[in-house]
Amino acid sequence: MSLRVLLVRPRASGGLAAHVDQEHAALEGAGVGVRASAAVIGERPSPRADAAALRVLRRETAALRATGPIAVHAHGLRAGALAALAVRSLGPASGAAPVRLVVTLHNRTVGGTAVRAVGAVLLRILTSRADVVLAVSPDLAEQAARAGASEVLHAVVPAPAGPSGSSDPVDPAGPADPADAGRPLDVLVIARLAPQKGLPDLLDAVAVLERDLVSRGRVRVGIAGDGPLRQALAERIAAERLPVELLGRREDVPALLSRADLVVSAARWEGQPVALQEALRAGRAIIATDAGGTRWVTQEAATLVPVGDAPALASAILEHLDPAVRRHREQASRQRARSLPGARDMTDQLLDVLAPRDPRW
Known part of the structure; x- marks a missing residue:
């Protein structure tokens, strides 16, 4: 059975959004069945909106799981915590297909004491269920490890190829004028x-x-x-x-x-x-x-x-x-x-961490 992935993303712009788009295209190019979650996850906590997003994630995960093993890949702290709650709520039903959860942490929690406390709770929630946490920086990796993550890896986040389609460095400039x-x-x-x-x-x-x-x-x-x-x-x-x-x-x-x-x-x-x-x-x-x-x-x-x-x-x-x-x-x-990671390195890492290590796969 081919790999199937539920891709969970927050509302975001800039580098996070570009990376999720890049991942989606790379996985589809590798023959992976990718479904983008319909859950709407805002940048800030909202009890009503978060409860609605959690219901969507539970429904999507259960539906995909009913037809075989799946991987859920959530991007960001809040998306990761909601995905962890959704996966956990399904429970380890006898004979049910496995669900593998991978979370990529993109940003540190910035704000006052209350904001940082909420961030710490969300981190503990996602690390308690995630099979792998991918961290885009050393400090995020250390935080995930301290919060109890079972496996923390350095996320591969390459720049897109240039207009020519090449990611090779340009030729040296000529002598100064x-x-x-x-x-x-x-x-x-x-x-x-x-x-x-x-x-x-x-x-x-x-x-x-x-x-x-x-x-x-x-x-x-x-x-x-x-x-x-x-x-x-x-x-x-x-x-x-x-x-x-x-x-x-x-x-x-x-x-x-x-x-x-x-x-x-x-x-x-x-x-x-x-x-x-x-x-x-x-x-x-x-x-x-x-x-x-x-x-x-x-x-x-x-x-x-x-x-x-x-x-x-x-x-x-x-x-x-x-x-x-x-x-x-x-x-x-x-x-x-010349030694920067490229799109192929990112795809290889994703295929490695998203594939459930389970004989039923």
Whole structure:
């Protein structure tokens, strides 16, 4: 019997949504029968909506289980906890087909004491039933293990292939044009304009550079992305006359990367940032905060600085004004890009963890 998967996703955008879409397509391409759950799982708790989602998950799981073994793959903390409750409620009926539960954790719980307490309860619920927990960052893996998960693995979250369909690194750039020596350093940031991305810290770093006689006027920053902080960021940029441009949501990221001298991430937390994977494949020099799973992605290729340390970020950017430093980092990026996991690695991992280890399969 072929593998059948019930895919459970929360309402989400950005990297989580893109990864679930990528998984769905990859599994179908591998011949897996994938059913997307109709359960509506919001970003915030709602007793009525969550109860309705739980009823849908119970009904879907029971219906699929009636025709043979299945795997349920839930993405995110809340979806994982609801899926765990749904699977547990079916019980180990005699002769019933097995149900395997896999949960991918994408984000840490951020908020006050009450929010974190609820997050801890949800984590214990899902780890008590999940056969495997996939974590996108080391801190999430540690939390799942402490909560009692039976098996925790590093989730493979590759960047999509480029427009050409290839995920190979680009060829090295040619020698620097002498005419470029006098122009400002073009810094590219690819990020949703949201608190997690640390953009106020980035503006702090740019302000530090603008106050420094050595670096003043030598750096200009473009931020590609949109989000709830757009107005606040725009007002500060205008008030302080910072050399930063909000580029909005862009569909031409490869072109932006090809023109950038340096890619920067000031994130306060990350899973496995797709934007940095794209920057590695584009052969760009990278500076990033040592947040979440960033080190998993960049390894030694990027210059990593502490989270929230604007002076350290400014110092690293100042160092990259030297073309020789950038050329060295570009080479490191291309080298790391060659060993980044791809879609095939993700598919292989999914097929391995989703297939029930049961003789009835």
